[in-house]
Amino acid sequence: MKAILFDPFSGASGDMIISSLIDLGADADKIREAMELAACVDVEISKTTRKGISAHSVNVATKKEGSLTLAQILERIKPLGLPQEIISDAISVFNILGKAEAKIHGVALDELHFHELGQEDAIADIIGACTAFHELGLKQHRIYCTPISVGMGFIEFSHGKFPVPAPAALEILKEYSLPWQHGPVEGELLTPTGAALLAHFVNEAGTYPPVRTELIGYGAGSRDTAVPNVLRVISGEIDEALISDRIEVLETNVDDVTGQVLGNLIDELLRAGALDVAIIPATMKKGRSGHIIQVVAKPGDSEKLVRRIIEETGSLGVRIIPIKHRLIAHREIGKVEIAIDNKIFPISIKIARDLRGVLLNISAEFEDCKRAAHESGIPVRDVIRIAEEEARKTVS
Template identity: 75%
Template sequence: MKTIIFDPFCGASGDMTIAALIDLGADAGKIKTAMELAANVNVEISRSNKKGISACSVEVSTKKEGSLALSEIIPRIKALDLPSIVIADAIAVFNILGKAEAKIHGTTLEKLHFHELGQEDAIADIIGACTAFQDMGLKDYRIYCTPVSAGMGFIEFSHGKFPVPAPAALEILKEYSLPWQMGPVDGELLTPTGAALLAYFVNELGIIPVIKAHKISYGAGSKDLSVPNVLRIIKGEIDDALITDMIEMLETNVDDVTGQVLGHLIEELLTAGARDVSIIPATMKKGRSGHIIQVISKPEDSPALARKIIEETGSLGVRIIPIKHRLIAQREMDKVSIILNGREFEISVKIARDLRGVLLNISAEFEDCKRVSKESGIPVRDVIRLTEEEARKKFSAVSA
């Protein structure tokens, strides 16, 4: 599976994103033309060196000062003589910025007036990045992002002095669940435009899988820092056809909880977001009979699930065991129809595939099979077998 990894170890901005994509192979001439068509700017594309790393550099200088409202920017973009997909992407990125700014200022998109984000260079940056993205054909790639380094300290702009990351950038990081961290140097490393582009381009969250790197590119930032001021992009292929997923294991021992309470606990935990729950019989200290409760959880759900275990069982503590990652299949639900004793029945099935669309497993939904068994008089194990056989005939082709 073709993969792109954005590695913003020194932040990200519009010009750094464009430069890194050009260094990766995007057509520099096409991008420069699109940027100068979209905004009153001059664009210079060159090579630079950041702490010994050779990188592509994109410098945008404005020919006209001032800023626009979002309601002025969108019609202007729509009128450009550019591919429709580039226009659609650029509008989507501006809407990400607009929603973040509107939320911060307590206004609507219709009334929103951009300041720095509505200037000519910001418009050029977004058009340039979207043109580069489409020129590289990256829509077909799985796109990941390592934790974004946002910088530290304070910055000043039209609204005053604010902590890093800027309010709009932080709102985008939060809304799109992009991982981020402070540092590694003082100053603003992540701009709102850079955050919006990452939010739009990145289509995979979670642990980055094992990858074979084919090409590495660097897009230079304008500042000279104590660390290489570049955005790195890694292009390659994922080795494994399964999805990686970060989980944690919650575990506790209990020796004075009835079977009814444990059964109720399983239902409560699954309702609260647990991925799976196991209750294992165990011999406790002094030979007492007890149980080990194990719960598979997403990290963000662990605190609430641990509290639920304590409330329901009276346990004095819950162990949280981090798991680096697990490999899972893509799962989807569908339905098949089978004929039993002259009657047609519809039964749900769970389908598991790898990232290439290859079928790994099919399982019939037991509750549906139990219902059909009662209505048809056919043993439930036969209903399950017939359903899964029919499903394999229907879904065995590689998914597109």
Template identity: 75%
Template sequence: MKAILFDPFSGASGDMTTAALIDLGADVWKVREAMELAADVDVEISKRIKKGISACSVNVTTRKEGSLTLEKITKRVESMSLPSDITTDAISVFNILGKAEAKVHGVSLEKLHFHELGQEDAIADIIGACTAFYDLGLKGYRIYCMPVSVGMGFVEFSHGKFPVPAPAALEILKEYSLPWKPGPVEGELLTPTGAALLAHFVNDKGVCPPMTAEHVGYGAGSRETSVPNVLRVISGEIDEALISDSIEILETNVDDVTGQVLGNLIDELLSAGALDVALIPVTMKKSRSGNIIHVIARHQDSEKLARKIIEETGSLGVRIIPVKHRLIAQREMGKVDITIRGRVFPIAVKVGRDLRGVLLNISAEFEDCKKVSQEAGIPVREVIRIAEEKAQHIFS
């Protein structure tokens, strides 16, 4: 399957993203024309050498300063007669950016002005990146992202200094669960615009499966640093049909916790973000009966889940077992209507497919089936069978 890997080892910005996609093969003239049509800017696209790496550089010069609301930016983008995919993508990116800025500044989205982002060049960068993405035909690709290097130290604002990453960029990283790390140099490497573009484009936040690289693009940043200030984008093929998902396993042994407490713990952990929870009966030292609490979790949730286990059980420690990754099916929710004794009942179903779209599994939601069983007066396993057979027919 076709895939794209963003490798922001030296951060990401709007111009770096646009430049990297041009270097990957997007049409230079189409991108420049769209950028200059969208904003009051001059765009220069050239080649630059960054620490020995030949990279595409997109330099945007703003001809007019101002302050626009999100509504005015949206109307401008919609009036440009761009392909619908570019318009939809660009508006989505601006909404990601706007919501983050609005939350940070404590204002409504309607009143937010993009003055701190130099809105004309931000508009040009976002339109440019979306145009390049569309021109490359990347819709339908699996889009992965390596951890984003955000830099170190402080970034200067009109109202003071803030630690890197900038507040709006950090809000986007948090909201869209994009992996990030400090370094490798002093200064701001990730801009809010760069974060918003990654948040929009990236559709798979798991570990990138083994990949055969076909093309590599480098987008030059404006800074000169001790590492090449470029954003690397790789296109290629991934061979496996299942999705790689990064997880950790949490475990602890308990021998003095009641069944009621353990049952409640399962509910608490699932509500707090655990992907799965299991209790494994074991015989512990001195032949005491106990349980292993076994939790599958995302890396970012491990600490709070471990704390929850300690608080609820009195355990003094939780083991965190790193896992390379797990392979999972692509999941979606569907619905089927089944007829029993003249009545129609809706049943939710989980549908599992591989990345090629091949159907792997269908599972009817038990709670829905249980409710239908009680109302229709037939065994729940019969309801499950009817629902899954219907779903097999619809979703195959």
């Protein structure tokens, strides 16, 4: 399967994303035309170097001062005559920015007035980046992103100084679970526009599967810093057909907790966001009987799940075991209807596929099958078999 890997070791901005995709092979003339159509700007695209690394550079010069509201921006870009996919992507990116700004300033989205983000160069950057993605056909690729370097120190705003990352960029990083790190140089390396574009286009962040590299692109930032100020993007082929997913395993041993408490703990943890819970019988020190509690969790959920385990069991500590990644199938939910004794029962079906769309497994939702078994009087295992056979007739 084709894959794209963004490697923002020196941050990311709108112009860096555009120039890296041009370096990868996107049509520079079409991108320039789209940017100048959408905004009152002059766009210069050229080759440059950053600490000896050859890269493309995009320089946007504004011809008109001022900023627009979100509604004004959307009203401007919708009738541009660009392909609908580009317009749809741009609208999504502006909404990501708008929601972040609205939350920070405590105003409704429809009342928000962009400042820096509503200026002509920001509008041009978003249209240009969406055009570049469209030109390269990257929406059909699996897109990955390594942890984003955001810089260090403080940045100046009209209302004072803020530490990097900027509040809007940080809000987007949080909302879309994009991992980030400080450094490697002073100053702002990740802009809100860069964060919003990555949030919209990236499928997997943090880790990525083995890649056979085919093409490499470099997009230069505007400054010359102590490290090469470029965004690296890699195009290649991934070997695996399953999805790479970041998880952690939480584990603790208990020897004085009743079965009723452990049964309730499973329900509590699943409600709190655990991906899976297992209770394993174990022989503890001095021959005592006990249990090992194992929980599979998303990294961002680990702390609240650990707290719940401690509260419910009295455990004094929970081990957190980081896993590089697990491989999972793409899952979808379908529905079939089965007839038993002239009565129709709707049954939900879980469908597992790999990234190539190959069907791996079909399983019927147990609670639906149990209800149908109770109402029809036939064994639940027979209901499961009937539902899964019916699903295989319709799911290819």
